[in-house]
Amino acid sequence: MISVGIDVGSISAKAAAMEDGRLLGSRVLLTGYNAGKAGRAVFEALLAAVGIAADRVGPIVATGYGRNSVDVAHKAVTEITCHAAGAQFQNPAVRCVIDIGGQDSKAIALDGGGRIKDFAMNDKCAAGTGRFLEVMARALEVDLDAFGDLSLAADQPAAISSLCTVFAESEVISLIAKGERRENIIAGIHRSIGARVVAMAKRVGLADPLMMTGGVAMNIGVVKALEEKAGLPVQVSPYAQVNGAIGAALIGAGMG
Amino acid sequence: MPSDLKPVDAAKDRRKIKSVRRMKEIMTAYYIDAKTASDTGKKVAWITSGGPVEPLIAMDVIPVYPENHGAMIGAAKMGVDLCEKAEAMGYASDLCAYARADIACATEDGGPIGGLPRPDMLICCNNICGTVLKWYEVQARYFGVPLFILDTPFTHTEYSPAANQYVRAQLVEYLSFLETHCGKAFDRDRLTEVGRLSVAGQKLWQAVLHTTTHRPAPMSAFDAFFHLALIVTLRGTQTVVDYYTELLAEMETRVAEGISAVPEERFRLLWDNLPVWYRTRWLAEKFAGHGACLVADTYTSSWCGAMPYLDESDFLGSMAEAYSRIYINLGTDLMADMVVEMVSTYRADGLVIHSNRSCKPYSLGQYDIQRIVQERCGIPSLMIEADMTDARNFSESQIETRIDAFMEMLATGCSPRSRPFP
Ligand code: SF4
Numbered sequence: 001m002i003s004v005g006i007d008v009g010s011i012s013a014k015a016a017a018m019e020d021g022r023l024l025g026s027r028v029l030l031t032g033y034n035a036g037k038a039g040r041a042v043f044e045a046l047l048a049a050v051g052i053a054a055d056r057v058g059p060i061v062a063t064g065y066g067r068n069s070v071d072v073a074h075k076a077v078t079e080i081t082c083h084a085a086g087a088q089f090q091n092p093a094v095r096c097v098i099d100i101g102g103q104d105s106k107a108i109a110l111d112g113g114g115r116i117k118d119f120a121m122n123d124k125c126a127a128g129t130g131r132f133l134e135v136m137a138r139a140l141e142v143d144l145d146a147f148g149d150l151s152l153a154a155d156q157p158a159a160i161s162s163l164c165t166v167f168a169e170s171e172v173i174s175l176i177a178k179g180e181r182r183e184n185i186i187a188g189i190h191r192s193i194g195a196r197v198v199a200m201a202k203r204v205g206l207a208d209p210l211m212m213t214g215g216v217a218m219n220i221g222v223v224k225a226l227e228e229k230a231g232l233p234v235q236v237s238p239y240a241q242v243n244g245a246i247g248a249a250l251i252g253a254g255m256g
Numbered sequence: 257m258p259s260d261l262k263p264v265d266a267a268k269d270r271r272k273i274k275s276v277r278r279m280k281e282i283m284t285a286y287y288i289d290a291k292t293a294s295d296t297g298k299k300v301a302w303i304t305s306g307g308p309v310e311p312l313i314a315m316d317v318i319p320v321y322p323e324n325h326g327a328m329i330g331a332a333k334m335g336v337d338l339c340e341k342a343e344a345m346g347y348a349s350d351l352c353a354y355a356r357a358d359i360a361c362a363t364e365d366g367g368p369i370g371g372l373p374r375p376d377m378l379i380c381c382n383n384i385c386g387t388v389l390k391w392y393e394v395q396a397r398y399f400g401v402p403l404f405i406l407d408t409p410f411t412h413t414e415y416s417p418a419a420n421q422y423v424r425a426q427l428v429e430y431l432s433f434l435e436t437h438c439g440k441a442f443d444r445d446r447l448t449e450v451g452r453l454s455v456a457g458q459k460l461w462q463a464v465l466h467t468t469t470h471r472p473a474p475m476s477a478f479d480a481f482f483h484l485a486l487i488v489t490l491r492g493t494q495t496v497v498d499y500y501t502e503l504l505a506e507m508e509t510r511v512a513e514g515i516s517a518v519p520e521e522r523f524r525l526l527w528d529n530l531p532v533w534y535r536t537r538w539l540a541e542k543f544a545g546h547g548a549c550l551v552a553d554t555y556t557s558s559w560c561g562a563m564p565y566l567d568e569s570d571f572l573g574s575m576a577e578a579y580s581r582i583y584i585n586l587g588t589d590l591m592a593d594m595v596v597e598m599v600s601t602y603r604a605d606g607l608v609i610h611s612n613r614s615c616k617p618y619s620l621g622q623y624d625i626q627r628i629v630q631e632r633c634g635i636p637s638l639m640i641e642a643d644m645t646d647a648r649n650f651s652e653s654q655i656e657t658r659i660d661a662f663m664e665m666l667a668t669g670c671s672p673r674s675r676p677f678p
Contacts, residue, residue, distance in 0.1 A: 065653055065657065077664065078657050078660045078661035078664055079657070079661075080657070080661035080664070080665070081661060081664045081665070081668075104654070115665075115668055115669055116664075116665045116668070116669075117636070118630075118636060118665075119661060119662075119665070120639075121654070121657070121658060123641055203623070
């Protein structure tokens with residue numbers, strides 16, 4: 001049986017198809033302004049990419065902030081439950097999941113028996129989320145995709161202490177004005193995210209194995225900053241960005 | 257077919273609490289009485305929600321509660337507009353929304369009931385917070401009326417004899433303040449009678465809240481938020497005793513007939529902090545949709561929590577302790593003890609914590625309480641960030657995700673009923 005998970009986030013919509021515990025394929029599109037439309041579009045793109053007809057698909061589970069707007073889905077499940085399921089599928093031993101998405105970040109503690117023990121999400125401010133990185137990339141006039149590599153070239157990460165996105169942005173602007181190296185500023189930004197997210201993860205219980213999921217996991221700088229702050233190795237799955245969709249598909253198949 | 261639909265409506269109808277109507281009548285009559293006080297020659301005192309109201313009742317002064325008004329403003333979804341007005345007047349957006357709404361409302365007689373009646377005096381007790389001090393000073397200046405401040409020291413770990421003496425002395429001053437401003441002698445016998453009614457009202461309120469120890473619960477915290485208004489505003493009157501006697505009877509009937517607040521109660525949750533007044537229905541439906549009933553809360557139980565310290569035979573003497581030892585005037589450890597006890601009494605499966613942007617004294621220490629409850633009761637908890645009256649601090653999609661995820665977690669977690677209790 002084929003099941004599909006559709007994860008409509010604030011920035012991108014992801015879909016994954018699973019069959020008997022095997023990932024058939026996945027797809028990522030930009031969400032745009034209409035979550036329902038994005039859900040349908042990414043579903044169709046997935047079918048085309050995997051080469052299956054819609055009638056071969058069994059259960060469809062939607063997740064992400066747009067989960068209740070996806071009309072093709074049979075069920076909506078929160079991204080907390082889906083990210084936990086996806087992470088456990090990739091590593092059954094995982095005890096803590098950190099997911100950094102476009103508009104929120106979360107830490108999930110797992111009990112080792114497949115159940116969620118506790119979770120925490122960022123407060124209303126965008127600090128510690130993908131959106132925060134976007135704002136900073138704009139201020140620095142750097143392509144966000146280059147952030148990770150640039151930060152690795154830092155010799156002395158700058159200190160960015162503000163807990164608020166807007167204040168942090170003005171801190172960054174004054175660092176630019178002072179002539180601070182871009183690499184150091186970017187590394188400083190990653191550190192501030194790391195500090196914020198690890199503090200949140202500590203509240204629910206930081207534990208090894210620790211896995212990072214969500215689109216921001218593709219940024220090696222953030223991963224390194226998390227490792228440094230957590231004092232633990234961080235596993236990043238090659239499917240980090242579609243992890244929520246994989247979890248949703250697994251839940252659909254009754255395997256999550 | 258219409259005949260198919262009938263049973264659904266009937267079930268919903270059966271779940272409706274009938275006393276609501278009577279409660280609305282009483283509150284309407286109370287506000288009419290207060291708003292026409294200047295015509296009937298009665299005096300009006302504005303008083304903080306945790307303040308000692310009994311002496312006012314004994315002096316035939318009508319107590320009016322800006323905080324109850326703040327709740328009404330919130331429920332009427334008028335909080336944002338009034339808070340913005342206060343901000344335009346120069347008040348910080350960090351100030352409690354009740355204070356902002358009240359200060360702005362006073363200048364334009366706005367809000368759902370066209371403003372509160374003009375006060376003849378103000379009674380401010382800081383057992384709930386420090387905000388009320390400045391708020392009441394502002395209003396005393398604005399209306400040009402006398403202000404009485406009752407300072408109740410914070411109970412960190414214990415209530416000392418020195419604190420008791422200090423508060424008792426002020427209570428005596430309170431009585432003479434009333435004598436001066438009412439122009440008549442204080443009748444202590446009358447206070448004894450009012451005190452007796454106050455204790456009786458609190459006992460009944462506690463009994464009403466206690467009916468939710470029954471599974472399924474006949475009412476939820478959302479109902480308690482509504483029925484609370486009387487014990488706050490008219491404590492010490494026969495009206496309160498009569499009303500809660502009636503409400504208690506209705507709850508007992510519901511228990512006997514198996515009528516529950518939530519259609520199929522699967523989870524029992526405890527709520528901490530003030531309600532989110534402009535979203536009570538949304539929240540009630542959200543939780544009920546998951547089969548969850550908020551069976552109790554730390555907020556409404558505050559109006560009967562200090563009963564152990566009240567002595568009917570020496571009401572005036574015992575008031576000092578009872579008014580100092582209310583929930584929000586306690587240190588975090590003592591608060592946590594009470595939450596732990598409530599988890600056990602109400603057999604709660606989880607704790608829902610409202611981190612209330614407005615109410616700092618209530619929200620401070622919540623992370624510690626969360627940890628202590630988790631350690632001692634082994635139940636999970638959820639924190640949601642909002643505000644009781646200023647809707648600008650409520651993010652629906654964020655809160656929805658947190659609640660949905662929490663309920664998914666409870667639904668897949670270990671069987672709530674098999675969990676050990678402290
Ligand atoms: S700060 Fe809290 S206790 Fe004080 S008036 Fe506001 S809501 Fe009431």
